[in-house]
Amino acid sequence: MQDLRSTMQSSDWIPSSSLVELHPDPTKRNKAIARRNIPVGSTVLSTPAFATALLDSEKGHRCDHCLREQPSLKKCSGCGNYWYCDAKCQNLHWQTNHKRLCKRIGQFENSVTFQQLEKHERMDSLLLSHLLAQLSTLNEPYSPRESRELEVALELLPGPASNVSAPPVCPIKPAPPSQRLVEDLFARFGNNNFTIHSHLNSIAHGVFPVASRLFNHSCVPNAVAKYVFSAGNTVTMEVVSLRDIAVGEEICIPYIDPALMQTRHQVFQITYGFVCDCPACAFLSKIGTSVPEPPEDATELAHLGAKLRDFVGVDEYLKGAPVVAADSQPRSLDDLPPALYCVLHESYMSTLSEAFSRASHEGDYAQAAESGVTLLALYLLVYPKNYPQIGMHLLEMAKTQWNHSFVALNPAGEDKDIAKNIVFQLLDLAKSVLRVLGTEGDSETGPFREIEVLEDIARNA
Ligand SMILES: [Zn+2]
Numbered sequence: 407m408q409d410l411r412s413t414m415q416s417s418d419w420i421p422s423s424s425l426v427e428l429h430p431d432p433t434k435r436n437k438a439i440a441r442r443n444i445p446v447g448s449t450v451l452s453t454p455a456f457a458t459a460l461l462d463s464e465k466g467h468r469c470d471h472c473l474r475e476q477p478s479l480k481k482c483s484g485c486g487n488y489w490y491c492d493a494k495c496q497n498l499h500w501q502t503n504h505k506r507l508c509k510r511i512g513q514f515e516n517s518v519t520f521q522q523l524e525k526h527e528r529m530d531s532l533l534l535s536h537l538l539a540q541l542s543t544l545n546e547p548y549s550p551r552e553s554r555e556l557e558v559a560l561e562l563l564p565g566p567a568s569n570v571s572a573p574p575v576c577p578i579k580p581a582p583p584s585q586r587l588v589e590d591l592f593a594r595f596g597n598n599n600f601t602i603h604s605h606l607n608s609i610a611h612g613v614f615p616v617a618s619r620l621f622n623h624s625c626v627p628n629a630v631a632k633y634v635f636s637a638g639n640t641v642t643m644e645v646v647s648l649r650d651i652a653v654g655e656e657i658c659i660p661y662i663d664p665a666l667m668q669t670r671h672q673v674f675q676i677t678y679g680f681v682c683d684c685p686a687c688a689f690l691s692k693i694g695t696s697v698p699e700p701p702e703d704a705t706e707l708a709h710l711g712a713k714l715r716d717f718v719g720v721d722e723y724l725k726g727a728p729v730v731a732a733d734s735q736p737r738s739l740d741d742l743p744p745a746l747y748c749v750l751h752e753s754y755m756s757t758l759s760e761a762f763s764r765a766s767h768e769g770d771y772a773q774a775a776e777s778g779v780t781l782l783a784l785y786l787l788v789y790p791k792n793y794p795q796i797g798m799h800l801l802e803m804a805k806t807q808w809n810h811s812f813v814a815l816n817p818a819g820e821d822k823d824i825a826k827n828i829v830f831q832l833l834d835l836a837k838s839v840l841r842v843l844g845t846e847g848d849s850e851t852g853p854f855r856e857i858e859v860l861e862d863i864a865r866n867a
């Protein structure tokens with residue numbers, strides 16, 4: 407039996423505001439346990455980024471310090487490679503990071519060594535350079551004594567791909583004390599870093615050692631990470647509870663998209679080096695390694711969709727009936743009849759979502775409604791309750807419904823009220839799901855703003 411007190415003493419890096427504590431676990435090193443009963447939609451942990459790097463596609467559209475999207479940004483006159491909201495963001499980034507890179511980053515990014523890297527290696531190289539630049543600005547450069555995050559980062563377990571050497575990094579002065587430290591940090595990248603997103607769109611990669619150290623993965627998670635941007639600050643990760651969590655329960659977040667039913671085992675093995683024992687993975691291993699392919703024939707596909715909608719009870723859900731019970735899955739995968747196993751084939755979700763967006767854009771509303779509702783049923787089956795993807799999809803369904811009822815049909819009288827009510831009902835459901843996660847990402851835009859606009863238009867129609 408491990409001594410609990412010594413574990414507790416060594417976790418004084420956990421922010422005091424957090425609702426979790428770290429306990430030893432016989433199989434998973436540690437687990438994050440709820441310190442008290444946590445209601446749905448609570449912030450379990452709030453932790454600032456230790457280092458970030460914008461995706462190539464976002465460079466010049468977002469501030470390199472606070473990551474907010476801005477219509478006009480000021481370019482660093484030193485290197486011409488970094489952009490900022492204003493002098494405040496630029497000064498803060500300069501002091502904590504950029505002063506160590508500005509002179510050399512341009513030459514480094516133009517070098518053959520950097521240009522020859524694969525796209526993902528270039529991201530790693532920049533993120534690692536930013537991390538080292540930040541560590542070089544400490545009073546005692548690169549010292550874990552000076553940086554709790556560095557101490558925690560080095561405590562993280564290296565991933566299975568940790569024998570891969572670190573990519574080249576931008577030369578920094580003072581240089582890291584040893585290549586060993588650079589390799590040690592990079593060995594934690596693959597299985598610990600996070601993709602930062604705004605309204606579900608990926609915008610950057612980030613190192614958040616405290617979150618990495620605390621949370622294990624589940625494909626049926628009871629919490630999820632969101633990113634909060636604010637002027638002048640580095641991005642903050644907030645881990646939010648997706649449902650009520652009881653004191654003593656383990657809190658898990660998804661490391662990968664829970665919809666990856668077929669490829670997840672491979673990702674766990676190659677990237678993370680663990681076997682997931684969540685209820686969804688237990689079900690998948692029970693039904694065998696290969697998920698059957700869905701039918702290609704249109705009639706059979708339509709029949710399959712109807713069966714899935716029926717199984718999930720999506721019509722009752724849309725009427726606002728409490729199909730989604732207090733547990734994390736509306737209908738447990740365990741009850742899934744063998745005839746529906748093929749809906750778990752990853753191609754089924756992509757076929758449905760392509761059909762939904764194509765039909766919505768082309769104005770084929772009967773088709774859009776059918777694939778939209780079937781896709782909702784699939785989301786309710788594979789995602790945990792209140793998962794943001796469900797809310798975003800309900801919002802898309804509301805937009806399509808609006809275009810169908812008002813733009814295409816232009817109803818009058820009683821028909822108009824019925825049509826309005828369907829749109830409001832979808833928006834209410836979208837809000838009830840998205841409110842759990844709350845505002846995140848770029849605060850000027852996003853689903854809540856879109857919902858307000860559509861509600862206004864519908865009210866005045
Ligand atoms: Zn900024």
Ligand SMILES: [Zn+2]
Nearest residue numbers: 482484485508
């Ligand atoms: Zn610069």
Ligand SMILES: [Zn+2]
Nearest residue numbers: 625682684687
């Ligand atoms: Zn799992």
